[in-house]
Amino acid sequence: MxxxxxxxxxxxxxxxxxxxxxxxxxxxxxxxxxxxxxxxxxxxxxxxxxxxxxxxxxxxxxxxxxxxxxxxxxxxxxxxxxxxxxxxxxxxxxxxxxxxxxxxxxxxxxxxxxxxxxxxxxxxxxxxxxxxxxxxxxxxxxxxxxxxxxxxxxxxxQPRVRVSRSEQQAVLERFLAALHTGRVQDLLEVMAPDVVFVADGGGLAAAARAPVHGAERVATLLAGVDRSASRTTTVWLNGAPAARIDTDGRLAALSLVVADGRVTRVYAVANPHKLTRLDEPVALAR
The missing domain is CATH 1.20.140 (Butyryl-CoA Dehydrogenase, subunit A; domain 3)
Structure with missing residues (x-):
């Protein structure tokens, strides 16, 4: 048939x-x-x-x-x-x-x-x-x-620089390690000076309401978040290495843009309505 x-x-x-x-x-x-x-x-x-x-x-x-x-x-x-x-x-x-x-x-x-x-x-x-x-x-x-x-x-x-999966993975791991320490200096070392942090909480989860610009401001913001009870997992999101962060029943997804070995943009999705597709891979095709 x-x-x-x-x-x-x-x-x-x-x-x-x-x-x-x-x-x-x-x-x-x-x-x-x-x-x-x-x-x-x-x-x-x-x-x-x-x-x-x-x-x-x-x-x-x-x-x-x-x-x-x-x-x-x-x-x-x-x-x-x-x-x-x-x-x-x-x-x-x-x-x-x-x-x-x-x-x-x-x-x-x-x-x-x-x-x-x-x-x-x-x-x-x-x-x-x-x-x-x-x-x-x-x-x-x-x-x-x-x-x-x-x-x-x-x-x-759009971001003008394409990086290999291995470089994306390496920078992601460095970024997550710096995030885990909670030290501003560690975060500064892995981010570009003009990095932009964009978060989406949809009014349902804690998140910056507007993009945060500049390594100092982004590092200070991220270092101030208590992640002692968080579990971070490296996953594939939208065709690239990314991170899933579980904290006391709350969930967030982090996706990075990388250029020249540093993070130039961070996308953080915390709106729970947008995080329902993180357990089973979605099949995509052209």
Whole structure:
């Protein structure tokens, strides 16, 4: 019996929706809505099920993104994407790993919904302009303009330095060791002078309400947190080595951006609603 195309392409469809929304919960809702539409379609009339399903998911994700924009504007403190536990093999696809990193997803949050959809489909999944135009109900010329604008926007904001997994892992371990000592000097030695710390507590967990800039300020903030009852585990989050911190039933996820052997950015997610995907790896695909 032939596998249903929706089932066959589910990992891809989830990845498209997640990259557009930054939320696994919302991505799952989009997949459910898309499945209902697929179930009501005459499959015999669909020449290319993969393309058809990507278009369907894109439309549903765009609808969801537009409805979410207001709630994210009213969000308490900084809004960060929902981290996902992934398997190490995701990192082997460098472009996929970069596209689902918390750093990139945070940059994508600054795009308008249409720009984000076009960027994700074109730059990550290499969808032809004509198919993107059909998915977003725009002309191919308009889609090319959106893609150009989105690329420039992302290029100006994304981390410019790629590091190997081994370097990322080594710097992460040094950072966690410094974090464990709670000494400002130890933290300063592993962070770049212009490091930025971004935390997301959503009003439900203790977290800085705005980004903290500069090594001195970040080190002082982190050194002041009592982690004597914490257990830190190195995990793979969004295709890169990261950390899970358990403290008396509370959970946090830490993801780092590394350049020249030092931490340039720290993303800390403590909102419990965003930490439900840290026990079972999520399958992602391009």
């Amino acid at each position: 032939t596998e249903d195309p929706f089932v066959a392409h589910r990992r891809l469809l989830f990845t498209v929706a997640y990259e557009m929304l930054g939320s696994a919960a919302d991505a799952e809702d989009v997949l459910q809505e898309s499945w209902l539409r697929w179930a009501g379609t005459d499959h015999a009339r669909v020449r290319d099920p993969r393309s058809y399903l990507v278009r369907t998911v894109t439309r549903q994700a765009l609808n969801r993104l537009r409805t979410l924009s207001r709630s994210r504007e009213e969000y308490v403190g900084e809004w960060l994407p929902e981290p996902l536990l992934t398997t190490p093999d995701v990192a082997e696809d460098v472009e996929l790993a970069e596209s689902v990193s918390l750093a990139m997803l945070t940059v994508l949050e600054t795009l308008a919904p249409l720009e984000r959809a076009v960027f994700v489909l074109r730059e990550v999944f290499d969808v032809p302009y004509a198919e993107i135009a059909e998915a977003v109900a725009k002309s191919p010329a308009a889609v090319r303009q959106l893609a150009h604008r989105a690329r420039a926007h992302v290029a100006a904001r």
